[in-house]
Amino acid sequence: PLMFDKYYTDFADVGKTPIMTQNGYKWISVMLALMVIPSTVITPPLFDRIGASGSCVFGNTVTGIVTIILLQIGTNAPATSGWFGGFVTILYLSFPFTVISQLTTGPMLDVIAPPEERGMIQGLNITVMNFGMAVTPWILGIVADTAGTQTAIWICVGGVFLAAMVNAPLMRRPGLGPRPKKVLEELKALDWEDKDLVERAIKGEWIPAEVMYKIKERRREEGKHFPLIHTKKYEDEKDDLEEIRQHAAADYRYVRNMLVDWLIKFNNEEDKQTLCDLYNASLSADPNEIAEVNKEIGQWAMDYLVANGYRPYFNTNLFKQMIMSAFPKIADEGEVTPENFEEVTLRSERVIYGYQSLEERRLGTWRSVMQGNAGVVANLAAR
Numbered sequence: 001p002l003m004f005d006k007y008y009t010d011f012a013d014v015g016k017t018p019i020m021t022q023n024g025y026k027w028i029s030v031m032l033a034l035m036v037i038p039s040t041v042i043t044p045p046l047f048d049r050i051g052a053s054g055s056c057v058f059g060n061t062v063t064g065i066v067t068i069i070l071l072q073i074g075t076n077a078p079a080t081s082g083w084f085g086g087f088v089t090i091l092y093l094s095f096p097f098t099v100i101s102q103l104t105t106g107p108m109l110d111v112i113a114p115p116e117e118r119g120m121i122q123g124l125n126i127t128v129m130n131f132g133m134a135v136t137p138w139i140l141g142i143v144a145d146t147a148g149t150q151t152a153i154w155i156c157v158g159g160v161f162l163a164a165m166v167n168a169p170l171m172r173r174p175g176l177g178p179r180p181k182k183v184l185e186e187l188k189a190l191d192w193e194d195k196d197l198v199e200r201a202i203k204g205e206w207i208p209a210e211v212m213y214k215i216k217e218r219r220r221e222e223g224k225h226f227p228l229i230h231t232k233k234y235e236d237e238k239d240d241l242e243e244i245r246q247h248a249a250a251d252y253r254y255v256r257n258m259l260v261d262w263l264i265k266f267n268n269e270e271d272k273q274t275l276c277d278l279y280n281a282s283l284s285a286d287p288n289e290i291a292e293v294n295k296e297i298g299q300w301a302m303d304y305l306v307a308n309g310y311r312p313y314f315n316t317n318l319f320k321q322m323i324m325s326a327f328p329k330i331a332d333e334g335e336v337t338p339e340n341f342e343e344v345t346l347r348s349e350r351v352i353y354g355y356q357s358l359e360e361r362r363l364g365t366w367r368s369v370m371q372g373n374a375g376v377v378a379n380l381a382a383r
Contacts, residue, residue: 002149019084031092043055053170053171053177055100055103056100059100062100064157064164073087101163108176210251225284228285230293231293235303256349256352259349263342266345267342330348331344
């Protein structure tokens with residue numbers, strides 16, 4: 001009614017051409033109803049973040065604030081086409097948020113009501129809402145006629161702020177707050193696993209490669225995701241890195257042998273496609289978590305380089321070359337297939353062999369590497 005009075009009635013009463021026509025008002029009202037659709041889109045993620053009760057308080061608060069802003073425009077701003085456009089724009093942009101509180105009642109009642117009475121209580125809720133929608137406009141219309149439109153609108157503002165205050169205590173009630181975040185399969189221990197061990201690995205603590213890959217192998221056989229390993233900050237573990245490196249040769253040796261075993265198993269497997277499907281399923285994970293781990297390890301690598309005397313920011317192309325030399329291509333992006341499994345596995349084994357050789361030379365045990373490599377070749381030839 002405020003918009004209708006401001007941009008139509010006030011002009012028509014004095015014989016001037018209104019800024020807004022009656023048909024224009026009708027179209028604005030009809031199209032406004034469609035803004036409920038964006039509200040249904042933003043409500044679920046809002047529930048996840050602040051819960052149904054928090055969303056209710058948020059929706060009522062936004063409704064009150066927006067109503068005050070529109071009231072100020074309607075009463076204090078000049079009646080021009082520009083201000084009319086601003087009024088309609090604010091109305092449309094804010095309307096989806098004002099509907100949120102109406103979408104929270106049902107979910108909140110489902111949490112509070114006993115399961116065997118939810119149908120009746122939801123029915124009562126709809127009855128009360130419909131009764132209010134039928135009676136309230138009539139009452140506010142009488143108030144507007146007797147005390148003015150502004151008074152009626154201020155009563156509405158007080159009502160929505162009161163609703164926000166009444167619902168605020170529900171934010172502390174279990175079940176009405178933020179939805180508990182689902183723990184991804186790749187970020188938790190499964191039923192048959194050592195919970196403490198897996199959680200330590202996921203947090204970035206060192207776990208022997210033999211233990212870690214046995215966990216992965218069981219998950220692959222079960223069609224489950226591999227654990228997604230986050231990394232600690234370099235600053236937090238820089239004093240422990242030398243101890244971690246002492247295990248490098250043994251870890252490399254185990255991973256090489258495991259890759260050879262995978263290759264042998266692949267060659268002996270009749271249903272190679274199923275084997276690849278299980279492998280690919282285990283390598284999948286939540287994209288957001290993967291991006292977060294990539295960001296962490298990238299920051300760790302840069303912190304390590306700078307702390308150990310390198311200055312990559314002065315030699316970016318050189319460091320790109322060094323990275324490509326240290327990490328040669330083992331596969332294209334995409335899934336492992338029966339056609340590329342052997343190539344990917346052999347390239348991976350060759351890379352690990354290079355790192356194992358470096359560590360064994362550092363430790364003075366290069367002879368054992370050569371003997372081990374001969375054993376790997378003989379094992380493959382025998383199979």
